[in-house]
């Protein structure tokens with residue numbers, strides 16, 4: 001089964017003449033279309049907002065494109081806050097959903113007027129002391145033992161995130177006493193989840209909790225935030241989450257659990273990352289070598305420093321050999337990078353067409369948690385990011401690192417001491 005590509009082999013060859021592999025390339029038109037689909041699906045929801053999880057693809061050009069489509073930004077560090085600011089996002093278009101947070105980051109978030117989403121009850125006092133209690137405050141809920149659980153995020157009771165139920169009830173009262181006047185409720189209990197019903201269950205759980213908090217404290221929530229975690233079909237046989245079904249079921253629950261309780265309007269917000277840019281980014285790499293020992297290997301000019309998910313989670317990423325889309329998949333390869341780490345593999349025992357050095361490989365679904373997770377181990381330099389514009393033009397949105405970048409933090413004059 002093939003996965004679609006927004007470019008031909010000839011187009012990629014032309015791009016490579018200017019920008020050598022490896023690089024990530026993002027499809028702007030597809031990102032915009034997908035953003036519009038999400039907003040259209042939730043058009044019924046009062047004040048619906050998606051805060052793009054910046055960590056998934058922290059490139060200001062991508063965040064700017066999403067800002068133009070009406071998205072906000074979900075940040076969890078100082079750098080991500082500054083990035084959102086540089087992309088033109090202001091005030092409550094930013095949510096700061098961090099954990100184990102240093103004071104200077106709260107101060108920056110408060111200066112920006114961002115929505116601050118606290119991860120722990122002890123941070124109420126900490127935030128008040130260092131940055132001052134804002135008018136609008138949100139808390140992250142950890143429901144503890146739930147049915148299910150999820151491979152990347154794990155079981156809630158084993159996860160470091162969030163408040164317990166009891167702490168939530170107590171926490172809203174504390175924040176109110178410190179001057180908070182508007183309140184939000186957040187959770188994130190799934191990651192890369194393709195079953196829409198787990199996200200729907202999250203919505204139902206938060207709606208119930210909104211009622212419970214109102215009944216026990218008299219505090220009315222202004223918004224709920226279901227977090228990120230909607231998955232994408234990494235495998236060609238998997239299907240995208242049906243946004244219309246998701247929306248319809250959440251609407252049903254909203255009417256039943258919020259409208260009927262007299263708690264409407266309640267804003268519905270999300271902080272999706274993966275499903276916003278993931279399928280629309282590609283890692284493009286050239287085959288350097290073939291090696292035949294106990295197994296057959298093809299070695300790329302990219303490595304796990306460009307895309308860590310296969311090595312980190314054993315994640316599947318589909319691979320297309322450009323120009324050989326219709327060839328029989330009659331060879332079995334491990335597709336490797338060049339790190340001195342045996343888990344530096346993009347694929348293990350993958351059925352592929354016969355590959356030769358010089359072939360161009362496209363690794364799919366690298367648009368989220370791809371370039372973002374890059375690192376410099378073994379002296380590997382981070383690769384460039386390109387944007388494929390709707391008119392077919394290609395724009396460099398982050399240049400590749402150079403050796404000077406790599407050594408920029410070392411002062412070689414210190415050798416003279």
Ligand SMILES: *Cc1c(COP(=O)(O)O)cnc(C)c1O
Pocket residue numbers: 053055056074097188191192227228229230271272273274275368
């Ligand atoms: C990672 C993360 C997200 C985004 O998750 P995706 O799987 O990319 O949708 C959203 N919110 C928080 C708090 C996160 O840690």
